Amino acid sequence: MDKIIAVAFGGSIGAVSRYLIYYYFDKFHQSHFPWASLLVNLLGSLLIGLLWGLFDKYHISSGVRLFIFIGILGSFTTFSTFAFDVFSLSKEGEFRNMVLYILGTNVIGISLAFGGYYLTKLVY
Numbered sequence: 001m002d003k004i005i006a007v008a009f010g011g012s013i014g015a016v017s018r019y020l021i022y023y024y025f026d027k028f029h030q031s032h033f034p035w036a037s038l039l040v041n042l043l044g045s046l047l048i049g050l051l052w053g054l055f056d057k058y059h060i061s062s063g064v065r066l067f068i069f070i071g072i073l074g075s076f077t078t079f080s081t082f083a084f085d086v087f088s089l090s091k092e093g094e095f096r097n098m099v100l101y102i103l104g105t106n107v108i109g110i111s112l113a114f115g116g117y118y119l120t121k122l123v124y
Helices: 002-028 037-055 063-074 079-091 093-123
Strands: none
Touching: 002 037, 002 063, 037 063, 037 093, 063 079, 079 093
16 A cells, blocks of 8 residues: 555656646647657656666665656656657648657657666766
8 A cells, every 4th residue: 555655656757747837837838749748748758867876776665666757757758758759740730840749758768768867877
């Protein structure tokens, strides 16, 4: 039960954090490009890499790992939003932005996860 509570509490933090970023972009930026989703997914990828690297170095309990990776970062980043954004760009005829978004999210996101992990290996 403790693990479920850890994931649920972390999930609420991640979801609210994602909402605040989306709210900021909706309020202050008008664009056909899904900047908020891209930022959330790239930031989440970097954090996963950095934290994974740190957790390899320091003993972190499985409960804390669940809280952070599954709870916070799992709800902060979301594949369903990515799929929705790709579909929306396609429907709007924004094919160039759609391809840039797909490549940016996947190529840069995965690179940030690896980069964050190996950065912690260099620092620690």
